[in-house]
Amino acid sequence: MKKHLYKILLLLLFAAAINTGTAQTNPSNNVSGTLQTEQGAIVDYATVTLLNAKDSSVVKGTLTNDAGIYFFDHISNGSYIVSATTLGYKKIYSSAFMVTGNTTVPTLKMLTDSRNLQTVNIVSTKPLIERKLDRTVMNIENSVLAAGNSALEILERAPGVTVDKDDNISLKGKQGVTVMINDKLTYMSSAQLASYLRSTDGSTIQSIEIITNPSAKYDASGNSGIINIKLKKNRQTGTNGSLTAGAAYGQNFRDNTSLTLNHKQGNLNLFGTFSRGDQKRKNILDIDRVIDSASTLTYFKQRTIMLNEVHYNNYRFGADYNTSDKNTLGFVVNGDFTNEYSNNTNTTHLGLTPAVTDSYQNTLTYIKQTYRNFAANLNDKVQIDTNGQELSIDLDYSIFHNNSNAKYDTYFFLPDGSSQMDPLYIRNQTPSVITIYTQKADYTYPFSKNLKLETGIKLSSVKTDNDLQAQVNNGNVFINDTTRTNRFIYDEKVSAGYISLSKSYKKTSVQAGLRAERTASTGNLVTKNQMVKRHYLDFFPSLFINHEFSDKHELSFSYSRRIDRPGYDNLNPFRYYLDQYTYEQGNPFLKPQYTNSFELSYTYNKTINITAGYSRTTDVNTQIILTDTINKANYQTNVNLQTQNSYNININSPFTIAKWWTGNINATGFYQGFKSDSLLGGKLNNGQAAFQGRLTQTFLFAKSFKAEVTGNYQSALTYGIFNIKPQYSVDAGVSHSFADKKMNVKFAVTDIFNTRRNSVSSHYQSVNLEVRQKNETRLARLTFTYNFGNSKIKVRQHQTGADEEKQRVKGGN
Template sequence: MNAHITKLLYIILLLIAPVAANAQGAKPTAGSISGQLQNEQAKPMDYATVTLLRGKDSSVVKSTLTNDAGKYQFDNIISGRYIIKATTVGYQPTFSPVLEVEADEIHAPVIKMQQSSRNLQGVTITSSKPLIERKLDRTVMNVENSVLAAGNNALEILERAPGVTIDKDDNISLKGKQGVTVMINDKLTYLSSAQLSALLRSTDGSTIQSIEIITNPSSKYDASGNSGIINIKLKKNKQSGTNGSLTAGAAYGLNFRDNTSLTLNHKQGNFNFFGTFSRGDITRQNNINIDRVVDSASTSTYFKQLTSMKNSVHYNNYRFGADYNTSAKNTLGFVISGDYTNEYNDNNSKTSLGLTPDANDSYQNTLSKIKQTYRNIAVNLNDKIQIDTSGQELSVDLDYSKFNNNSFANYDTYFFKPDGSSLAPTLFLRNTTPSRITIYTGKADYTYPLTKTLKLETGIKVSSVKTDNDLKAEINNGDGFINDTSRTNRFVYDEKVSAAYVNLGKTYKNTSIQAGLRAERTSSNGNLVTNNQVVKRTYTDFFPSIFINQTLSPKHELGISYSRRIDRPNYDNLNPFRFYLDQYTYEQGNPFLKPQYTNAYELNYTYNKTINVSLGYSRTTDVSAEVLLTDTIKKATYQTRANLQKQDSYTININTPYTITKWWTGNINVTGFYQSFKSDSLSGGMLNNGQAAFNARTTQTFLFAGSYKAEVTAFYQSALTYSIFKIRPQYTVDAGVSHSFYNKKLNLKLAVSDIFNTRRNNVSTNYQSTNLVVRQKNETRLGRITLTYNFGNSKIKSREHKTGSEDEKGRVKSGN
């Protein structure tokens, strides 16, 4: 780790030491209850549900799960009389004696749970987690039992999460802001937006447990992600013995697609093995119409472009690992995951050109066939040590990831006069683009409860990333293909980040406070080898965060938070290679992109643990924004990223679940926002764009006799402004129904997405010499059928492990 960060962490710990010493000597002012659950053999009951009930009326105050040692704790408890209720599958509900809580810590007697001897055949359990659940620092979308998850992939499910939108290029926005960090099982993905969307498309919805939305993360998390973190939690079979599930699904819209996944788990004694394999074939259609005008000194040229894109993907994803409890306090584990994916693109682009809007002076037809292969693997080694029974623990993660992506493309362009006769010789181009990305990360996290109400968290992390992209471009000169020196290039990028953080959390009677500081030192080197163009950067940043939560009364809670964050450019955004749709339309990276910084503030109010209202403000400087620019000499329009001066964002979010009857429940999520973009040097002009906008999503859930469940979701996004773009409104309605039978081991789900086929992406811009309108329609209306069979034993939950390399992998391009 860098010496500067070591010194910083040392200084922070010296500053905290007197505070901790004083806190240890002071009498805690908040009441707390802690205890342990055991079975008849006095063994810990891990991951059981523990509920705190009021003694006077048995109303629910809080609920939690026991940890691996069967222990639980409730903090910030108002003085009074309480009862502990413990429940878990296969055991009788068990209650503690009445506990009197004052301004001290209460150690509840050990609760002994007895196995249930009742015959449960014929009993129907209809309770389940709500689809949308609000927690202290995050919103959770419980995907596991949702009907709409059936047959959808992870990207399609993510579109249904509160406040999340995905644009025509699969860029993810949260509450109207791009720059979202996506994690999988608390691990950064280190993927570019294109690779991330490919990975999420190849992840079956049946393998997802939940999606967590964290709009203002603490210093414990990597500082990347200006609009927050989306954490996708994958299922890990939680049962003892040997068990698993098999899922098969099919869907049809304009094209057919299918998916299959198998999950296995074996737990015996101190050993637990788990594994998931999924495969599938996805074919989808995408039609794009682009009308644009290119103004030069003396003339204007009008373009009308019609593009039909057919994309076919065959994917194989796997994830397996094992945990071994070497002792009651130490668990060693490993996780290996990867994907083996082939993708084919067959595009047909027709472009007409004229000096007036209605004239067709010439036209061209570009046929492109692109094959991409993705061979990716990630390995994680982890160790978790419970140092003592007070909650002191140390966890260590070592990660290695290797991404091998290859692209082979052929572009054939034919030129015609208005009457259809040939205008010029056919242009034949082809590209080979091997890409290699290697990532090493190591991190350690330490937790030390100084008292029952004061907790210290600290840790370090180092990462090393190297990307190597080698574009080999060729052109046919009539005698065969030769090297195209104007396009051939190689780009090598190295990045090293060292980080350290410290968090200090304190709970009082009705107040909890957490303050933290994270330091990150970055060294990067971007080398455009062919042009001998090198961009080097070294910088150290500090990222403070603070969270204050106040319980005003049993039904009213208030929270305020602040954090500073950074977004380093994705690797493909730095890559200056050009990727063509045709000679007038292409995409290229910007090796001179700088990181962007965000200061974010949020105020949260929660009523009765259900209705949540949040107000937010953030300012981002050096905004890395997607823009369209025009080369007026070549009359070409290209997509790239540029640093704008600043972005201001104001948001309000309201989320409320509700119950109409015992069989009809719902949830409404509404986000309003205003965001403005300013730049005084974009393409030689002044940019000052801003607009108020909102999106709303409502989900209705219906439970019927005979284990039938139905869901209907409606979504609306108003018109909005992003960077130089005006984005038109869009809306969609989804519906699905499921039925469980064969003792709930078999589940059948039927669903239709975008029932009325209304989901479109229509974008326009008129800035400087760029004047265009884009109308895009993807294949969004799909009918799905999914069948899931659960088999094996089902008693005890196993450990869920989170690895340490998610941030770096989130910036890599992946191909599913």
């Protein structure tokens, strides 16, 4: 491991050597400077113009960055003046200065324009769906439908995104999505990630970015791409904030509250968010199946009514401090303390012939789960020079304390309702602790305006400790159940380094990168004294090419190789029961899967985008159902299939029918093909063409009313050994702003016609089952938002028509 780290460090030293050599041979004159207010606060995104001192003719123009710094390159010798202007401040001019080499202009102080500071409020919103060069952006901040919804419910409405009955997230029909929060990996498994997103208030989200082919700078995990959830960040000077309160009702009542505060003064920016909520939801699960045991068919008809309650409290606070014009030091602390309660009633009818009950059983389940999670980040960003050379460092620490206490009481009956045998009482305690350390450094050096180098290293260390303590009642007291009690400890260390070079020509831009990741992992089945060790080094190349044929026609190509390491919950061999005939079990022998992905994209007029993609995955980590013929049980687990071939085409287009009526169409067609020469004693060759469509329409009424209607459709599709039936739904909402736009009230209904349901079947080899699940999806929501504090200057840009290990943490349930 050390040997590979030395190679990565040598790579960085090589980059630094190139930096030194290039800096010595670059003769261009550069002009730079900083804008501040009278109080010393930075002035970002102000317009700065370089003028000839002789005749005030314009030489160049630019904007200040988020540190208040502006920069002009390739400036001839001579005498110049700088002018600067931004909303709410008087236009200002510098004194004349001579340029004979690289020149730094003395800091300019912007003076408040009292005539314009009274009620400046430019409010022209971004479209809901926005296509950028390397990603699709869903702008949540001003969406009516986002009000009162959780992050998971919003994510389900993102283009090409689906969430299945087990809360697994898919993108364009493919699982293996990496979810990031503010460009940082979430380090959670599907179970815990779903719990976290369900307890994240949608009012705290600014946008969702969908990156289907990430560059070498990003972790190589996620075969279908990255979903980056950007939380709101306030840039206003002074103290301000917002308070949001909402309530919803479907079959049960829900409520949510969030408070966001921001204080920005001089070089210091303090921010914090606290949100809390109570959710109660009802789900109904029906399973029909047939099990062949010793040539005897047993028919099962099972219904589970699940009533879940979630009480969550999330917090996030931090600070950024500009120690100088070129250095920003910051920290962020976030966490949550959440309690979940599940009361499930399961009834299973058994018979040797269809529709005839020979016996039945009732299983009453009570589960209490607690999540106590904490994460801290320390970051430093250094702008080494005004050419764009910078170094950023991130240090992260996370700890997850998850505890689950479950009771299963099963009663057995004959068809007439009389008792068949003594009840079965079992219980589980499953404490789980996950500790994560990561260190990351990224370095950027522009050789010139058109040539840029990016390189960096990352080290991560993860340890999970899961202890399943199972007991069974022997008629008097609970005793240890040695057949189920187990302890699983998993250690994983990943060392990574990357280098990326980008070059821009007149009409063409090219970026090529290479990432290396070395993984060392140990899975320890303590109770069985069994170890599973793996060590492997992988290289992940990437290539991006973009060409503009004209202002209206643009073509892009991208390629990347990626890896998906098994989720921690998928490796954990513990059994989690629905009843004695239905359970879930991990597989400690799962191998990582690898994907090569290609994408070709065409953009017309910077708005309409058509993308075609192909990917091939080997050692496919796939969820399947296995049969325990001895106990007549089905259990869900994950195995490695040989290959998955995926083809997709996506069309995204905003449209404007009238000034008050705009919208967006997003349509994806795809094919998923799975192959395995040996699966459950047979050969698997499964695939099906499928379609996903989403139509969003936005209506503006007068100046303060806004309405949105969204329709969603997903056709039938095949995934592994499962056949999934179509899904469709319609959502709608309306909002009204008042009190000089400081207050806003929104009313929305999701799944108006109550049509969203999951229906899955599988008929492969010994597997013969039908699953139908109906969640509480039709909800009426009312949300109130109040913005307070310094909001005299609030500008939104008008446009017309960025953690892997957390991603894999066990949710503890």
